[in-house]
Amino acid sequence: MNPASEATPRVLILGGTGEARELARLLTEKQIRVITSLAGRVADPRLPVGEVRSGGFGGAEGLREWLVSNGIDAVIDATHPFAARITSNADAACRAAGTPLLRLLRPPWRPEPGDRWESVPDLDAAAALLGGADRRILLTTGRQDVARFAGVADAWFLIRVVDPPTGALPARHEILRSRGPYHLAAERELLAANDIDTLVTKNSGGEMTRPKLDAAHELGIRVIVVERPQEPAATPTVDDPVAAAAWVSELAQLGR
Numbered sequence: 040m041n042p043a044s045e046a047t048p049r050v051l052i053l054g055g056t057g058e059a060r061e062l063a064r065l066l067t068e069k070q071i072r073v074i075t076s077l078a079g080r081v082a083d084p085r086l087p088v089g090e091v092r093s094g095g096f097g098g099a100e101g102l103r104e105w106l107v108s109n110g111i112d113a114v115i116d117a118t119h120p121f122a123a124r125i126t127s128n129a130d131a132a133c134r135a136a137g138t139p140l141l142r143l144l145r146p147p148w149r150p151e152p153g154d155r156w157e158s159v160p161d162l163d164a165a166a167a168l169l170g171g172a173d174r175r176i177l178l179t180t181g182r183q184d185v186a187r188f189a190g191v192a193d194a195w196f197l198i199r200v201v202d203p204p205t206g207a208l209p210a211r212h213e214i215l216r217s218r219g220p221y222h223l224a225a226e227r228e229l230l231a232a233n234d235i236d237t238l239v240t241k242n243s244g245g246e247m248t249r250p251k252l253d254a255a256h257e258l259g260i261r262v263i264v265v266e267r268p269q270e271p272a273a274t275p276t277v278d279d280p281v282a283a284a285a286w287v288s289e290l291a292q293l294g295r
């Protein structure tokens with residue numbers, strides 16, 4: 040780590056995920072000084088242990104300045120697989136500042152035999168596959184993306200979100216406010232009780248929101264899966280918090 044910094048390394052975790060919270064816990068246990076950054080969009084976020092800051096940095100250049108002025112020795116980008124802008128900014132800022140960067144990225148979900156999955160590259164492609172007066176859709180792509188489905192005029196949407204969506208909404212919808220983790224029995228009940236025929240999801244991966252896929256599999260429901268945006272090619276990547284914590288320990292031992 041930076042020789043000018045104090046003996047204990049100071050690590051920035053770009054957060055907003057369960058993996059980021061788990062990593063903050065693991066590093067704190069190792070006596071490593073952690074600051075987790077949140078975008079500040081969720082009204083009542085789940086907070087990690089350790090120091091927390093909230094709000095944007097002002098693009099890649101703002102993040103670079105922040106890293107330098109806060110004496111950050113290493114960055115772990117543990118943001119959601121679909122948070123592409125902050126991931127790209129982290130890549131550019133760390134390269135400019137010469138700060139080691141690791142991407143912590145949970146594995147994507149994969150279809151299993153019998154799944155009725157249709158993979159699409161982005162949200163607009165998902166919206167283009169919807170429509171039809173008798174369609175009943177469970178939309179789980181998140182509050183910020185609901186407006187992309189506003190033009191689907193005739194289908195009915197059950198829109199599941201943590202905080203209420205702010206933009207345009209499809210004409211026929213109901214908002215369901217809830218936050219995971221979810222469980223198979225309740226997901227099965229939700230799909231059946233609302234007579235859902237199509238589930239729309241991002242390929243977020245992870246266990247907390249996976250049960251909707253298992254319930255859709257059991258009930259033979261069509262699933263439209265929005266695949267992930269591309270990651271910066273050069274960033275070293277691990278898929279679990281334990282491996283990310285080991286990377287930090289190794290850097291600290293190397294005295295980087």
Ligand code: NAP
Pocket residue numbers: 053054055056076077078080093094095096097098099101102117118119121122123124125126128180181183241
């Ligand atoms: P995004 O589109 O990649 O980022 C938009 C802007 O928000 C960034 O340019 C940055 O602003 C700010 N930002 C994002 N994450 C930040 C963080 N951890 N700390 C400080 N600033 C951050 O991100 P997003 O998709 O809106 O996601 C926002 C947050 O929600 C992320 O932390 C992500 O892990 C979490 N999340 C996202 C999703 C999803 O589906 N996208 C799902 C679950 C959780 P500046 O340019 O001003 O720095």
